[in-house]
């Protein structure tokens with residue numbers, strides 16, 4: 001099947017790079033998807049052509065202007081072909097795995113890929129030179145999953161990912177942390193952090209002296225962020241996850257050395273993985289997101305960034321409204337206190353930021369466009385259910401229907417890729433105001449392209465003065481290009497644009513801003529010119545939000561907290577996810593003394609105040625908080641924002657009958673070991689491996705003599721084994737937590753996935769020493 005697909009690819013996609021398929025052959029087998037991509041989005045394509053997205057091209061290593069129609073059209077077709085292909089997978093190795101292990105993994109990967117290279121003649125992987133030990137594949141995600149030649153490699157990737165040795169991350173998503181150049185010891189804020197791929201990458205650079213606040217205004221997504229950060233190998237106590245609207249993040253508590261503002265955006269650069277972009281693109285979204293992006297970024301740069309600090313602003317949008325227009329307004333408002341810094345990404349083709357752009361806006365009023373959209377959705381749904389009914393009827397009759405043949409047609413050359421009538425019927429109504437044809441320009445003349453964009457339902461105004469009154473809410477002065485004088489001082493060309501066909505990635509925008517001077521309090525508070533134009537009720541709502549970053553525990557009429565178990569609930573008993581979580585508080589003395597006594601946490605080197613809990617009374621979970629995060633807690637952050645999570649689980653109240661009420665947790669074991677004088681032993685590699693690979697219970701008699709006698713002397717309860725030679729290299733986490741049972745055996749306290757990761761590390765150490 002894989003071979004056949006390769007052949008078909010060749011026929012259908014002569015101009016595509018080997019190993020890649022465009023939307024027509026997307027592996028989800030859906031010609032429905034192919035139809036959407038084939039149809040494209042007239043308005044989006046016309047808009048970007050008029051903006052000049054296709055006016056430059058790479059020739060070898062030089063970016064030049066397209067000097068004639070043929071060059072322009074070739075560039076446009078390249079962009080379109082790439083923007084519709086499925087994105088290739090990319091990943092990076094974790095920074096904190098031992099280098100011997102990384103080398104072994106890299107060798108393993110190369111061996112596996114050599115087979116594929118021979119079989120498919122495809123260059124399967126290329127290193128990303130701007131980030132050491134990061135790779136991008138030359139085959140797309142779905143092909144990796146399905147092509148038999150790649151099966152072994154796919155299994156390998158899954159395993160490495162589970163073990164936490166590699167992190168799958170989109171290539172362009174690796175760019176902002178590289179650009180931000182976080183230094184060990186920095187205090188960093190990630191303003192819009194969920195789901196957290198960039199947060200993890202920043203954390204890996206930060207070292208144990210630094211601190212990172214990872215914030216997101218969406219509680220559910222902030223919880224996803226916590227899960228992402230808890231991936232076994234990367235657990236790091238130096239991060240505090242908060243849930244707060246970035247525009248209102250408190251500025252009086254902390255100032256940051258580095259800020260990442262990876263702003264919420266229209267995401268039209270993600271068209272390769274998010275097919276919805278081709279259906280739903282609208283300029284209205286970009287125009288209104290501009291305001292939110294500006295407010296979040298201004299809060300970051302003006303209020304939260306130290307003088308001398310850096311802020312990276314990024315989006316996965318191609319739209320200048322969300323990119324250069326935001327950056328230009330930040331520079332304008334700062335009166336010289338902010339400046340753009342040149343960005344260099346080695347071995348990666350980037351294009352300079354734009355210094356000029358055009359402002360378009362949908363010609364319908366918002367109400368009209370909402371109504372039309374509603375009608376379109378209703379029509380599409382009606383067509384879809386009609387189609388589903390037909391499909392059900394046909395399958396009842398035993399007929400082979402298009403939906404089921406769609407998967408099979410990949411193997412059957414007789415079946416055409418042409419969209420079926422049903423497919424066409426299922427095409428969502430585009431918002432192109434009736435334009436159903438494919439965007440196909442015949443000239444690169446600027447006025448002609450503007451007319452094409454207007455034909456798609458967009459209005460165009462060269463300056464803000466030309467904007468008619470009814471549009472002045474949606475279109476704002478800050479959307480417009482800078483004046484000539486501003487162009488000379490802003491250096492917008494220092495921003496970086498990534499186009500999909502330049503490096504076979506998603507579309508992306510990134511800018512690095514340095515704060516070179518203070519911004520006056522009056523300027524800092526001036527949120528933006530729109531605020532003064534907001535109606536009274538909206539202004540009041542914004543004011544309310546200012547104090548809403550701390551979603552305190554809800555109280556009932558009698559002032560009692562509405563808590564059930566460990567969960568805060570609303571008046572109807574429904575749980576309030578992530579809100580009103582208890583603050584971190586010191587552990588009660590009686591509990592702390594018990595822990596000190598049980599585990600020999602000697603007072604001379606043990607910093608009691610780093611052991612904290614979240615609930616009052618007899619805490620179930622006790623956390624190890626790092627010193628930099630404890631300092632932030634001491635400054636009062638918890639009174640200003642909702643803290644979702646921080647620290648590592650150090651002790652959990654045990655349901656088993658041990659001598660201590662608490663058992664030690666694997667998560668923080670490597671931080672606790674240096675402070676423990678009891679219940680820890682050094683084990684040789686054979687004993688250590690036995691604890692990871694055996695069944696749950698291990699007979700004490702199966703260990704070496706020394707270890708046997710040490711364990712037998714222990715009272716019932718948890719303890720830690722450290723791999724011999726790693727006592728001073730605890731960052732590699734070669735430790736396991738175990739339970740000394742009542743009978744002559746021990747029980748494992750480590751989750752299977754983490755055990756697998758440690759086993760992989762042990763094996764690589766063994767192989768390296770041979």
Ligand SMILES: C[S@@+](CC[C@H](N)C(=O)[O-])C[C@H]1O[C@@H](n2cnc3c(N)ncnc32)[C@H](O)[C@@H]1O
Nearest residue numbers: 192193194195196197198217218245246262264
């Ligand atoms: C582009 S995503 C961030 C992706 C993330 N940086 C990563 O690398 O995984 C934008 C995030 O901003 C969050 N967001 C939206 N509005 C926000 C606001 N006003 N303040 C803070 N976060 C916001 C969204 O919930 C979303 O998770």
